[in-house]
Amino acid sequence: MNRLLSANLICLRKHKFFWIGMSFMFAAGIFFPVNRYLDMKQCGSVNNLDNGFFGCALFIGILTAVFCSLYTGTEYSDGTMRNKIVIGHKRRDIYLANFITSAVTGIAMCAVFFLPYPLYRNSSSGVF
Amino acid sequence: MDYVLRTNALCKQYKGCQALNGLSMNVPKGSIYGFVGKNGAGKTTLIRLICGLQTPTSGEYMLYGRKHTDKDILKSRRRMGAVVETPSIYLDMTAADNLKIQYRILGLPSCSGMDDILELVELKHTGSKKAKNFSLGMRQRLGIAIALVGGPDFLVLDEPVNGLDPQGIIEMGELILKLNRRQGITFLISSHILDELSRLATHYGFIDNGQIVREISAEALNAACRKCVRLEVSDTRILTRVLDAMNLEYQIISGREADVYAKINVSQLTLALAKENCEVISMLERDESLESYYVNLIGGKQDE
Structure with a gap:
């Protein structure tokens, strides 16, 4: 299993959509609070920073669905799963490793969304 | 092995x-x-x-x-x-x-x-x-x-x-x-x-x-596909005597057929067989490739 996860990590680092997804979520992590701040300035309302904390939930479902189909789908279309089975890895280990990789990718994209938040925090009140 | x-x-x-x-x-x-x-x-x-x-x-x-x-x-x-x-x-x-x-x-x-x-x-x-x-x-x-x-x-x-x-x-x-x-x-x-x-x-x-x-x-296949002349005669026992006298390499297939793995002087062979009252019914040159061997093999199985 460790070997499969290690190989998946290399594939992940080279996967174009992984970096596109991470960049998108980082940009969303910047855009959401800035957008709320501008709304607040315009309307005069008070907006807590943590109101938009889970805005990533809007996108993460779509991004992980696209990522999983691209990442796991190419294993089938390119036939690279055969290489793993021929040398003796079991199918359940391969599927589990792919699942773990996809799950970790989803978590990583969410984590990247939260990265810009410490830059916006008002240390005294937690409000913009 | x-x-x-x-x-x-x-x-x-x-x-x-x-x-x-x-x-x-x-x-x-x-x-x-x-x-x-x-x-x-x-x-x-x-x-x-x-x-x-x-x-x-x-x-x-x-x-x-x-x-x-x-x-x-x-x-x-x-x-x-x-x-x-x-x-x-x-x-x-x-x-x-x-x-x-x-x-x-x-x-x-x-x-x-x-x-x-x-x-x-x-x-x-x-x-x-x-x-x-x-x-x-x-x-x-x-x-x-x-x-x-x-x-x-x-x-x-x-x-x-x-x-x-x-x-x-x-x-x-x-x-x-x-x-x-x-x-x-x-x-x-x-x-x-x-x-x-x-x-x-x-x-x-x-x-x-x-x-x-x-x-x-591969060796056996090459031997099986060797270029030869397939003779059909009335009696292969007479044929073997004649071929031995001519020092030609051959293989008996049946009571009437034999493969000869050498260049044959057709006139000499026919005359020699005729002297011994052996008729030559047919003479066919065979040069089997892997493809023809395969086709004959698989085709033969279908006909069985």
Whole structure:
């Protein structure tokens, strides 16, 4: 299993959509609070920073669905799963490793969304 | 004789179709075993079974003396590599990256030997070119390079020259011969291109309807396909006396037929036979290629 996860990590680092997804979520992590701040300035309302904390939930479902189909789908279309089975890895280990990789990718994209938040925090009140 | 692969009455049934029907074959160590059969004969099914991609319905096979049901069959699997149907490569990665991933999958601590493998398959200078931009021949060679990671001594290639141009076929053949002669790698190659197989194979297995019709070595096949003149006479006993007197090599096929493996002076032979009251009924020159041998073999089975 460790070997499969290690190989998946290399594939992940080279996967174009992984970096596109991470960049998108980082940009969303910047855009959401800035957008709320501008709304607040315009309307005069008070907006807590943590109101938009889970805005990533809007996108993460779509991004992980696209990522999983691209990442796991190419294993089938390119036939690279055969290489793993021929040398003796079991199918359940391969599927589990792919699942773990996809799950970790989803978590990583969410984590990247939260990265810009410490830059916006008002240390005294937690409000913009 | 050591055998890398032995199958015993292997059967594989899909829902409405018996793909393999009691197939038994033996692949000697160090050989290039050419696996010949028409479309749908069961070649790819057998290859998928021995690579572990599918399980047999019944029967067994042994890899390096271990049965496929043994718990330590994995040790035997680590000694083999395969290119099944199409090369299994990551199209968005370079040749080197594809090999690095295979090293990781195998759990090998370092990628030492990677450059040697790339040089062997002539992909060392592809640099940052991604596999999706490779030609078909390059992809086939990359597939073989991936199969070579870990130093296997048994390679299974399913129609490795499919779709290749004549130059690509020659290069693939040279690579296979190089690996077999220099590194002693045993090959199991299924192919339709019999001419190319005839230049490579040391053993042949002819498959039809999921069964091995004949297993034969290259020497025996060459002997069977030797150029000869087939004579049909009224009495082969008289023919043998005459041929012995003429010092001609021959083989008696039946009471009326014989093959003569030498250039015959037709007039002299006919006159000599006529003196002994032996009639010559027909005389036919035979020069059997692998293709005609295969067609006669499979065609003969259909007529039975």
